[in-house]
Amino acid sequence: MSTAVSDPPAQADPGGRSRWWPPFLAVPLVVGFVLVVGRIGRQLTLDGVVLHLQGGWVLRGQFDVVWTPRVWLPVVVGLAGVLLGPALAARVPWRLLLPASALTAAGWAVALARTSGEDRLRAPLDSVYEYPHDVPRVGSIGAFLAGFVDSVPADSADPWTTHVSGHPPGALLAFVLLDRVGLTGLGWAAALCIAGGALAVPAVLVTVRAVAGEEPARTVAPFLVLAPVALWVATSADALFAGVAAWGIALLATAAARAPGRGADLRALAGGLVLGLALFLSFGLTALGLVALAVVLVHRRELGRGGVARVLAVGAVGVLVVVAVFAIGGYWWVEGFAAAGDRVRTGPSYADRPLGFFVFSNLAAAALALGPAAVAGLASLRRSRLALLPLAALAGILVSDVSGLVRGETERIWLPFYVWVLAATAFLPRWQRHLWLLLSVVLAIGIEVVVRTEW
Template identity: 90%
Template sequence: MSTAVSDPLGQVSPRRRTRWWAPFLAVLLAVGFVLVMGRIGRHLTLDGVVLHLQGGWVLRGQFDVVWTPRVWLPVVVGLAGVLLGPTLAARLPWRALLPLSALAAAGWAVVLARTSGEDRLREPLDSVYEYPHDVPRVGSIGSFLSGFVDSVPADSADPWTTHVSGHPPGALLAFVLLDRVGLPGLGWAAALCIAGGALAVPAVLVTVRAVAGEEPARLAAPFLVLAPVALWVATSADALFAGVAAVGVALLATAAARAPGRGADVRAAAGGLVLGLTLFLSFGLAVLGLVALAVVLVHRGRLGWAGVARVLGVAAAGVLVVFVAFAVGGYWWVEGFTAAGARVRSGPSYADRPFGFFVFANLAAAALAVGPAAVAGLACLRRTRLALLPLAALAGVLVSDLSGLVRGETERIWVPFYVWVLVATAFLPRRQRHLWLLLSVVLTIGIEVVVRTEW
């Protein structure tokens, strides 16, 4: 149950009218920023600096324009989404909007990926650096967890592959369990990633509804589906991480939006369990806790500090249960984080990449991934409770960026944050919404056609 608010965007202060030119100026500045970083990246490459971006200067991938008849399908689907998406989002029953938004997000991601070939959905996971490569190595779960850290260092006797070593064991364990329930192979692994990324959309909508009401959730829905981030939903494990994290935040948000009681406690505990699992998928998602805090704190006026403490305390207990379970299995999160950080710093992909460049290039890649609509929406934010969601996500992005551990590939690494930044599209002026949605689709298809992305 969502909290009733006088303003559909969750007003906490008087409205101010957004100047019509503000979103256009923001996007122009973002375009200039991306072009400048691309130019700097090009000069660094020509000077012999190895950026490890496969020939790209901001995004990871080679420049190679490929226009085939396959491209017409995403063009048609994208235009249909622009023309019909906002209307459907506004008129569909809420119970229908949630599953249909997930199906639309998955379909859009798949349509985009298949423009590069029939095998494109499986190809990104068919690498010695990806999780499925190490699935056959896992025997008993207990031995896997207790010995996981021993194989993280690059100079260990049998090191994990790159992505496995840089993450907690839950990431690899997800693909191991998929294999053991009878769904082996890259096709099912790809389906898991896409399903996770698609699930993030209705989870975000549920959260927005709990924070600010149903109308802004409906306004943001088509932008969540059609944003350029879809290019990295099919197929990147970070899309799976985004879905799991979003479900955890949604459970916490709905717990805070309910009257205090057993029902709210159950949701808060479930949210804590899911968010706890999220921390064992990717270390970087720890700072997503800022979004989790935001969805509870916005209800402080109704719950009071005691109510806020109750929701957060129950959720923290759920997180603790997950930590204890992994610790009993032989894996300690802090030790794993230290080992993973050492492994990242020991590799050439970290040593070769200049921090001074990537601290800005990371943000340029992020601007491309969220697209012009999100950038424009950020320029339209008002002082409302809903604005805390994209702002908290942006704060998490900045913490990750300034840590120095993330140097490049943020178009996929920060997918779990992008879905929350896209909430800013709910603030776009109504007369401009179709335009920004169209520009997002154009950019998405443009990247797919021009850049041979790895994921």
């Protein structure tokens, strides 16, 4: 019978011995960085450079303050989360914490979105550039996969819309299948995205528990729930991508936390299958392989080289099975990646956007999406196996950034990475946690009120 080899019921609080001052140095520095980048973006706009950010200078969206009575809903939810969240996360049974964290994350995202209007949840998907627009075009699934790459180039006879062409076919296929099971319309499409983003929260908690124990996972929970990333959970398809990828990593992590055996192999295989599906949702999720490797390698002492190799090999089999299924269906991932890259590079929103600016602007948008708690947590990191999770996610973000393919909109594009960076909040000094949680809530509400984000 398999038993856990590296999942103690509780471990020392990672934030219990942290120095108090690094967060108070790091957060102002990052604020200054964001302001400088914003000022440069403003000047570029005044000089006639088209940033394709809908009037924004860092985030995509116009500055337009909308203050209505609806703002009180996220204010009340946010304050309740700050005052009660940490204590509840520390006390409720683990089996209840996981679904409760997902439901609360969804509620927080919806509360923020509805501040801007009743139709705010569906509106981001009601665009000619989004996946639902092309759902009616898909007939036979086999013909869809076999002919998908032919419609990726912008000058093809019948090109896919912008987001569909820039992703593997699994992204559109998710909305097609939703439609074919009878859940039609933008409301259900929005629900799928929000559910995906919300379900990423318990996946991260399961992973943190497998890597470092239950106490750090409970510490991270309210920060994951109330982070500003919720602004793009409701509603962008990247939230769905985040949830799928997070559960693939969680399954690998729990496989590595068990003694080698049939149970661990089944979890590793399931994790590989889910991660394989993630690869066919977004090409950018490839860099999340660093996090997947990290959650297995942290157990190298308990498992030994052979055990680590076994988990990774079984997981790789799962990934290859998915790749093979899509290849048999007529879609080859490598060919699709090359075609999507060509489509992105030839588009005006790529050519017009200056790389020198967006290399830094991408990171500034990431800082806003993550919020001050994540920045403070990163500043508090210490040598620990848990620290590998946010560091691996940051490495993936940097790989994406320097590739030059991503120019703007990283507040949503990197959402699958942000949920792992937020694991750094486990390292926050205990007495500072309410402060940074409150500031994250204030930032999220502030962005929602001041910026008309597209998603």
